[in-house]
Amino acid sequence: MSTIAFIGLGQMGKPMASNLIKKGHSLTVYDVNKTAIAEVQALGAKSSTSPKDAVKDCEFIITMLPNGKLVEEVIFGQNGVIHTIRKDGLIIDMSTIHPLESDNLRNKLTMQNIEFMDAPVGRTSDNAVVGTLLILAGGTSEQIKRASPILRCMGSEIINAGGPGQGIRVKLINNFMSIALNALSAEAATLCEALGLPLDVAINVMKGTPAIKSHFTTTWTNKVLKNDLTPAFMIDLAHKDLGIATDVANQLHVPLLMGAAAREMYSQARAMGRGKQDWTAILEQARMNSGLKNN
Ligand code: NAD
16 A cells, blocks of 8 residues: 555546555545545545645655646646655656656756656546546656556556656657647548548548558558658548549538648659658658758
8 A cells, every 4th residue: 555645636537546546545635626635625625725744755746737837837836746755755747747847847857856757647537536547657667666556546558658758758758649649630531521431431431551551560560660751542542532632622621731731742742752662651751851861
């Protein structure tokens, strides 16, 4: 059994704290919302009046807050964790915050010999309720080992993201990909509807192609990721097909914001002389645009 201070009892924090209590840990909880504190107190937690009050004598301090500014305030503010934390206390920030803010918090805490790790979560509040969150642990291997027994009370999958700060980074990439894909998917479904094509037919086809299977795990594996840009499917042809799609959409009055941006990226790749390269060379174009590659 561990002693844990849990700060931030919202849609995610409340069920996560409840699961820790159910598994026998001793919790002291804090939230600016007194009703939230009372609800978790009814399940067996001790209440507190501030972050400073909550963390006394706790081995672990978990923060589950809306943004980085609030995490900073809870840790370093006038009534912050920093004033009463045990020397061997480990702060685990499970919020989704800006990675550079997270780095800044870790650096400031390290200067005071206080341990901090990032462990943001994937999935939703439904998973928080049943304890099946995906936990992306960024920390030293010692910190992850130490935190694992309590992380396992909240999640069914704990990923060691590879070091301090890497949990929040992999969370950012995952969110970027799935949120942007959501918008692209909406454009594809809208074009489908305007074309009079049933969505289930389109989904059935796309399930067997990179459209749904993803490029990372299909087209890229034996091509661009192995530095082989000989064409299985050329940039020129991808550009032509995307041009047909945007033209048809235009005639049907369907705006394709993401589609048009993608078409321009292929246009740019062609302008850079990549027309006869494999379509996975679009990665090399993106890296060049970012100064990560020269040509
Ligand atoms: P929420 O808004 O429901 O809860 C945040 C809680 O923090 C609230 O109870 C609020 O009163 C409390 N709070 C705000 N300022 C505070 C302070 N200064 N001191 C103490 N408590 C304070 O948010 P949520 O949905 O629980 O999300 C929490 C974090 O988890 C966010 O960073 C979010 O991006 C991330 N997240 C959410 C989901 C989801 O499905 N909701 C999924 C994955 C990750």
